Every structure is written in structure tokens, then in C-alpha cells.
Amino acid sequence: xxxxxxxxxxxxEVIVGxxxxxxNVLVLSEDSxxxxxLHPRPKDLLLRMAGRGALIKLGAxxxxxxxxxxxxxxxxxxxxxxxxxxxxxxxYYLGFFSALAEHRLTDLSEPxxxxxxxxxxxxxxxxxxxIAGRQVRSVRTRRPVFSSELGAEVMRLSRAEMYMRxxxxxxLVDALWHPExxxxxxxxxxxxxxxxxxxxxxxxxxxxYALALxxxxxRRAGLMLDLLGAGEVARAQLPSRVRRSDRIALMIADxxxxxxxxxxxxxxxxxxxxxxxxxxxxxxxxx
Amino acid sequence: MASEPxxxxxxNIDDQIIQFCKARPGLIEEQVVRDIARIVCxxxxxxxxTLDGKNTVLCGGMAMxxxxxxxxxxxxxDTSSRSEPDPEVLRDAISYEEQEIAIKAGPLQxxxxxxxxxxxxxxxxxxxxxxxxxxxxxxxxxxxxECTELWRPLNHRYPFPLLADDVEVPIMDPDEIMAEKIVxxxxxxxxxHYNDIAFLAGRMVQQGRRDREPEVKTLMRRLIxxxxxxxxxxxxxxxxxxxxxxxxxxxxxxxxSEDHVxxxxxxxxxxLAYLHGSRPDRVDVDRLVQRxxxxxxxx
Numbered sequence: 001x002x003x004x005x006x007x008x009x010x011x012x013e014v015i016v017g018x019x020x021x022x023x024n025v026l027v028l029s030e031d032s033x034x035x036x037x038l039h040p041r042p043k044d045l046l047l048r049m050a051g052r053g054a055l056i057k058l059g060a061x062x063x064x065x066x067x068x069x070x071x072x073x074x075x076x077x078x079x080x081x082x083x084x085x086x087x088x089x090x091x092y093y094l095g096f097f098s099a100l101a102e103h104r105l106t107d108l109s110e111p112x113x114x115x116x117x118x119x120x121x122x123x124x125x126x127x128x129x130x131i132a133g134r135q136v137r138s139v140r141t142r143r144p145v146f147s148s149e150l151g152a153e154v155m156r157l158s159r160a161e162m163y164m165r166x167x168x169x170x171x172l173v174d175a176l177w178h179p180e181x182x183x184x185x186x187x188x189x190x191x192x193x194x195x196x197x198x199x200x201x202x203x204x205x206x207x208x209y210a211l212a213l214x215x216x217x218x219r220r221a222g223l224m225l226d227l228l229g230a231g232e233v234a235r236a237q238l239p240s241r242v243r244r245s246d247r248i249a250l251m252i253a254d255x256x257x258x259x260x261x262x263x264x265x266x267x268x269x270x271x272x273x274x275x276x277x278x279x280x281x282x283x284x285x286x287x
Numbered sequence: 288m289a290s291e292p293x294x295x296x297x298x299n300i301d302d303q304i305i306q307f308c309k310a311r312p313g314l315i316e317e318q319v320v321r322d323i324a325r326i327v328c329x330x331x332x333x334x335x336x337t338l339d340g341k342n343t344v345l346c347g348g349m350a351m352x353x354x355x356x357x358x359x360x361x362x363x364x365d366t367s368s369r370s371e372p373d374p375e376v377l378r379d380a381i382s383y384e385e386q387e388i389a390i391k392a393g394p395l396q397x398x399x400x401x402x403x404x405x406x407x408x409x410x411x412x413x414x415x416x417x418x419x420x421x422x423x424x425x426x427x428x429x430x431x432x433e434c435t436e437l438w439r440p441l442n443h444r445y446p447f448p449l450l451a452d453d454v455e456v457p458i459m460d461p462d463e464i465m466a467e468k469i470v471x472x473x474x475x476x477x478x479x480h481y482n483d484i485a486f487l488a489g490r491m492v493q494q495g496r497r498d499r500e501p502e503v504k505t506l507m508r509r510l511i512x513x514x515x516x517x518x519x520x521x522x523x524x525x526x527x528x529x530x531x532x533x534x535x536x537x538x539x540x541x542x543x544s545e546d547h548v549x550x551x552x553x554x555x556x557x558x559l560a561y562l563h564g565s566r567p568d569r570v571d572v573d574r575l576v577q578r579x580x581x582x583x584x585x586x
Contacts, residue, residue, distance in 0.1 A: 067415065070301075070415065072305055074305045074308070074316050074416060074417075075301070075415060075416060075417070076417065077417040078417070104362060104405070104406075104422075104424070107360055107361055107362040107363050108361065109315060109318055109361045110313075111312065111313050111314070111315050184478070186476070186477055186478065190477070197396075197398070198396060198405070278476055280528075281474060281475045281476045281528070282475065282476065282477070284474075284475065284524055284525070284528070285475045285477065
């Protein structure tokens with residue numbers, strides 16, 4: 001049986017106070033002033049509430065308010081809790097595999113969250129951060145690639161609940177950048193085919209996003225669009241300079257290392273470290 | 288609203304779902320809620336005569352589940368039809384409402400001899416979990432059904448009360464499912480197809496080595512040729528992939544699956560969701576394909 005919390009009068013005051021302030025996640029450093037009106041030591045107050053199941057401890061002085069009548073975090077959408085934990089630290093968005101699943105670009109599901117962050121965090125790097133029982137897998141970038149122009153979107157679940165997510169096209173392009181967080185190769189390549197078929201993939205935008213992520217990603221995106229029959233768009237949108245580099249990109253960044261026998265695409269200067277036939281099969285899958 | 292409700296869940300269904308998921312790392316609550324919505328959709332389609340077995344059958348992951356496969360699909364539902372269905376009749380047939388749940392078919396997308404309703408929105412009123420208002424999809428392929436359907440109990444496999452009545456659903460004949468899976472493996476190369484082939488091969492072994500019966504071999508080979516032929520008609524791209532499948536290549540793709548399947552288990556993604564048990568051991572899967580499927584098709 002799930003635990004239903006019984007709230008004390010003070011617990012109720014804290015939660016009502018948070019709701020008045022449209023706070024879904026309480027942050028000790030930001031909410032201490034008004035919490036001090038209810039208790040001289042806000043930290044102890046929130047810790048005890050979490051111990052009673054009246055709040056959900058997220059770590060780093062952050063506490064989510066449980067769904068009314070239900071202490072179990074499973075009753076809450078986890079994405080806003082992730083937002084509450086990560087957004088104060090800097091740029092972030094829910095992307096890669098988690099975004100593929102949210103955009104229905106895959107039928108698969110995983111019990112962890114995958115994020116791109118623009119800040120350093122030992123806890124994140126160590127893979128030990130959990131939000132509401134969900135492990136957070138991350139990759140960090142120093143590139144300024146968190147803007148809406150580059151496909152990061154705000155998802156609003158309610159007046160108080162929101163989170164950041166990559167849009168479908170950015171999610172697909174990110175798979176060419178960090179496939180290690182995007183699922184098995186067959187999963188995200190199939191997602192490119194599905195994105196094209198269901199018009200969730202915008203080829204022009206994909207080229208723009210890919211350019212912002214570097215020439216190797218741009219060349220991979222060019223070849224991927226070529227394989228999907230949108231090569232003309234790619235050739236028009238991606239400047240020839242992305243192909244001038246002496247360095248040859250591997251199609252699957254985390255795939256097998258380059259070998260002489262692997263097919264080489266001379267236009268995009270990409271080595272197909274997974275055979276073209278296999279990629280075409282995944283892309284062609286009809287659903 | 289329907290007169291006789293399909294669902295008969297208990298008041299603490301959410302707690303039951305949470306407990307079920309806690310015992311199965313990898314499974315999340317919203318998957319289960321969506322799965323229940325899909326089950327209701329299928330029961331409704333059986334009840335209103337759309338999934339009738341004569342013209343339309345259940346196939347894919349949900350049919351495999353009725354054959355006791357532990358694998359589950361988490362978003363899409365698959366059916367197969369002998370003839371092209373009327374989409375608007377289908378849309379009405381999919382939409383359903385009772386006290387505990389409302390299901391509404393949204394836009395449909397036409398593929399190659401394939402109709403997909405995506406999204407089908409649902410409001411699982413019985414639940415307060417995050418996945419209670421969400422969506423799934425349903426595909427209806429009209430690439431033909433060759434064999435007589437098989438009626439099986441809809442085995443949802445949840446340990447808590449779910450449906451008001453036990454229901455039987457018409458599924459594609461398992462031999463035909465196997466033929467479709469083998470062809471899909473050759474053409475597209477997804478791990479789920481390979482695993483399903485092995486599961487169905489294991490089922491043949493359990494049925495007294497049906498795989499060794501000459502008529503079963505003949506049937507499987509005929510079904511495979513039929514399915515390849517249908518794929519050849521679907522699109523030029525598919526036709527060219529079918530045409531590159533020499534007998535030697537077909538054999539190679541089953542024999543040397545590691546050259547074909549994505550071997551990325553090292554990344555820590557499951558790829559396949561299992562409602563019960565864990566992903567089968569790759570060695571066992573390969574052994575079933577080597578010892579059952581290869582002789583079935585090539586000896």
C-alpha cells in the first residue's frame with residue numbers, strides 16, 4: 001500500500017504558502033525568509049516534513065510538494081522535480097533518450113532521465129544523482145546551445161510546474177552528437193526514420209542545430225538527411241566548409257572505431273562505422 | 288457511455304501499480320497505466336466486432352503477450368487486416384467511454400498499406416498517476432492475413448483485478464507471426480524481432496518439436512515467401528531490399544546475428560521492455576535460432 005501523508009497544521013501552512021507563491025519545488029536558499037515566519041529553522045522544518053512524507057526530498061536543499069493525499073513520488077510528474085533540482089544550477093534540458101520517448105520517436109522506455117547540462121556537477125558526473133527514484137544520466141557542454149532558436153523548449157504542465165526539453169528535431173540531431181545517451185543505435189536511427197515519416201523532423205532546422213554542434217555533427221546530419229531523401233535540403237543548408245576539414249567523422253560517434261574496410265561517404269566525409277544497409281533498414285522501418 | 292464497463296479495477300489501483308513497478312526495476316507507472324488503456328481499447332474492439340478474427344487480428348507485441356511472451360511494447364498496438372479498412376469506421380470503433388476511462392482516436396496517418404491512429408488519447412479516470420492522461424497509437428496493417436486466426440485469452444498478466452470479464456482475443460496464427468518476424472528481421476534488423484523469433488522457436492520446441500514436422504517446414508517457407516512478396520509490393524525501397532535477400536544472405540542474417548543486430552547492450556539501455564522476467568540471455572536466444580530456426584528454413 002502506498003503511504004498517504006497526514007499533514008500537521010504547520011505542514012499545511014508550508015504547502016499553502018508554497019502554492020500561493022506558485023512554488024512546486026521549495027528551495028531552502030530562496031524560500032527561507034517566508035518559511036522562517038513558520039519555524040525559526042527552515043532547514044529542520046523541511047527535513048522533518050520530508051521525513052513524514054509531507055515533502056519529497058530532491059537533494060541540495062530542494063523539496064517537491066507531493067500530490068495531495070499521496071506521499072509517494074510516483075504520483076508526481078518527475079520532470080518538474082528534475083527542473084527544480086537542476087535549473088537553479090544553470091542551463092539544462094531533458095533530451096536524448098528521455099526526449100525521444102516523450103516525443104514518441106521510440107516505443108521504448110527507460111527508468112532513468114537523460115539530460116544535457118551547461119554546468120559542472122560532481123554528483124551528476126558520478127551518475128549518483130536520483131530524482132524521485134529516477135537516475136539522472138547527463139552530458140555536459142560548454143557550447144551555448146540551450147536557446148529556443150536551437151530547439152530547447154519550455155514544457156508547462158500547470159501554473160506551477162514546468163521543465164525544459166529538446167524539441168523533436170533537436171533531439172534527433174543530439175543523437176548524432178551524443179549517441180551514448182540516446183539509446184541503442186537501432187533505437188535512435190529508427191527514430192530519425194519515424195521523425196521524417198510523421199513530419200516531426202524539420203530538415204532545415206536540423207541543419208541549423210547540427211551546425212551549432214560542430215562540423216562532425218553537421219556532416220553526420222547531412223548524410224542522415226541524404227539517406228532519408230532530404231539530401232538536397234542538407235546540401236543547401238550546410239555550408240561546404242563543414243566538409244573541408246581533413247578529419248573524417250564517424251557516422252556513429254560511439255560506434256566501432258574506424259577501419260579501412262568501412263564504407264566512406266566522400267561527399268559528407270563520413271565513415272560508416274555501422275553498415276549503410278543496416279542504417280537504411282532501421283530508417284525504413286514502417287512505424 | 289457503454290452499458291457494461293470493461294474495467295473492474297479496485298479503489299487502490301494506483302497503489303497496486305506502484306507496488307507492481309517497484310518489484311520490476313525498469314518498468315514505470317505511466318507505462319502500466321498506458322498499457323491498461325491499450326488493453327481496454329483492444330477489448331472494446333473485440334466487443335464491437337472490429338477485431339473479429341475473420342478480417343482483422345491482433346499481431347505484434349500484444350499478440351505475443353497472449354502467447355505468454357514476457358516482452359511488452361509500451362506505446363504502439365498492432366493489428367493486421369485482410370482488407371483495407373474504412374478509417375472513419377475504425378475511428379468510431381476505437382473511441383470508447385465508460386466511467387473509469389475515455390479513449391478517443393485522433394488523426395490517422397497513412398503509411399505503406401498501413402494506417403496508424405496516432406495519437407489515441409485517453410483519460411484513465413481510475414488513476415491519479417502522471418500517465419493518467421496520455422496517448423498511445425494503434426496500427427492497422429492491411430498487407431494480408433494468410434492463416435486462420437487463433438483465439439486466446441487476453442492475458443494481461445497483472446496480479447491485480449483489471450477487467451470485468453475474461454476476454455478472448457483473435458491473434459494472428461503464431462506460425463504466421465513468426466514468418467512476419469523473420470521477414471522483418473531480414474529487412475529491418477531490430478533486436479525485438481530477433482528476440483521474438485527465438486521466443487516463437489522455443490514455443491515450437493515446447494510443442495513437441497513441431498519445427499521438425501515436414502508440413503510445418505513447408506508452411507513456414509510458404510508463409511515467408513508470401514510475406515516477402517507482399518513487402519515487395521509495398522514500395523520500391525522495400526522491393527529492392529527484398530531483392531537483395533538471396534538464400535545465402537537470409538541464412539547469414541540469422542546465423543551471424545551479431546553482424547546484424549545492434550550489439551549496444553554496453554550502453555545500459557534495455558531496448559526491450561519486459562513485463563515479467565528479464566531480457567533472455569543472448570546465448571539462449573542465439574541457440575534457439577541456430578538449432579530451431581535455421582533447420583526449419585534451410586534444411
